[in-house]
Amino acid sequence: ETGVTQTPRHLVMGMTNKKSLKCEQHLGHNAMYWYKQSAKKPLELMFVYNFKEQTENNSVPSRFSPECPNSSHLFLHLHTLQPEDSALYLCASSQQREPHEQYFGPGTRLTVT
């Protein structure tokens, strides 16, 4: 595997379900990110981890819970989601040095019913 991988690619869940999204990067980067992308809206940064430590939490509701067990893996735990949470969830990674280019995974298309 190369680059940034995400699983699952598609997920349909009910509002009472609990599920997790997984991201893995094979680039030796030390920063990882979760983004939400809704139709025709800018990418919304949700969480940032640098060297496994969470450094950003952009007022994300507590029904989204991130976990970063090591610098290569990132999870997003989901519970009691709302239909408006349906979106494309993108994981990215970068080095914490110039140019700080972010590499994205293919995303998980989430539908909350």
Add this chain to the structure above:
Amino acid sequence: GQNIDQPTEMTATEGAIVQINCTYQTSGFNGLFWYQQHAGEAPTFLSYNVLDGLEEKGRFSSFLSRSKGYSYLLLKELQMKDSASYLCAPLDSNYQLIWGAGTKLIIKP
């Protein structure tokens, strides 16, 4: 505040040249990225500018003027596969990318 301004949509003809403009306001500045995003896919890196001037990379070039808070992406010899959204994303003082809604580019034969 932080703000990115790009045209919402542009149309161009196959084989032609198109310039996508971006103006930005950020808290600090550590460079600017352009990404390409095809519908339903992840953004992919196109270019990075940190100093004023033009960076050329094959059919794509990107220009930056830090004093004007302005950048553009120039696409030459347009191909149908260039139909995508183009995202201008400056890097702020915390080294976080600030994203606009992007410009949807439609290429017609």
